[in-house]
Structures are given as C-alpha cells and as structure tokens.
Amino acid sequence: MKWKCPKCGREFDKREQEHYCFKPQTIDEYIALQDEKIRPVLEELRAVLRSALPETEERISWSMPTYWKGRNIIHFAAAKKHCAIYPGGEATGVFADELSPYDTSKGTIRFPYDQKLPVKLIRKIARWCYENYAK
Numbered sequence: 001m002k003w004k005c006p007k008c009g010r011e012f013d014k015r016e017q018e019h020y021c022f023k024p025q026t027i028d029e030y031i032a033l034q035d036e037k038i039r040p041v042l043e044e045l046r047a048v049l050r051s052a053l054p055e056t057e058e059r060i061s062w063s064m065p066t067y068w069k070g071r072n073i074i075h076f077a078a079a080k081k082h083c084a085i086y087p088g089g090e091a092t093g094v095f096a097d098e099l100s101p102y103d104t105s106k107g108t109i110r111f112p113y114d115q116k117l118p119v120k121l122i123r124k125i126a127r128w129c130y131e132n133y134a135k
C-alpha cells in the first residue's frame, strides 16, 4: 500500500516519508494534484472563470489558483467535499441574497461537488470582482 502525502499528493512506499512537498506553480499543476474524481469540476470552474475574465492572467497566489490583473481578482481552491471561490469580503456582501443557497463566509463561497456549479452566478461575481478590483 502506497502512502499519499496529503499536502502535495505525491505517493511514497514508506508512510510519512520525509520529502520536500512539491508546490504547484500553475493552475494545470494544481488541478493535476487533486483527486481524479474532482478534477472535472475544477476544470469546469476554471473554464468559467477564464471565460468570464479574459483580461486576467492565471497564476498561483497564496497557494491557490488565481486570476490576476494588477492585483488578485479572485481565487479558487479545492477541498475534500467542495470547491470554493474567494471573491473578497465585499463581494459576498453584495451577492448575499443570491448566495443564500450556498455555504458562505466572509470572502468565501463553497460549492459541494455533488451539486451543479451555478455557472451564471459565478460569472457575475467574477465580473463584479474585475470591475471593482482590477488595476
């Protein structure tokens, strides 16, 4: 039985093998390190953000996939049972009504993997972030 490092996803023959955790440098690498089952959802989320934010650059910032234009516009990240977008605390306030079906906290919106992504709403929030944050 191989052991999989929970931090970087690499597999080793020895449990708790000491190693230098590889940190993803690109969104492709980030998604490739996630569980196979959730990769399609992350690819979809990425496609939605990329098409909503054509002016931005994709990069990794704060260890998360990030859309950047002069500053960070929006991040996303994968967790075990959900993926999340991080549009900033102001945005979660502005969209509070539309976000009521979702698990949110200030600046964070979580989407469970067993539900369809609200593509239109994600696009709208991403555009709002761009209009308000881009430099």
Ligand SMILES: [Zn+2]
Residues within 6 Å of the ligand: 005, 006, 007, 008, 009, 010, 019, 020, 021, 022
């Ligand atoms: Zn590791």
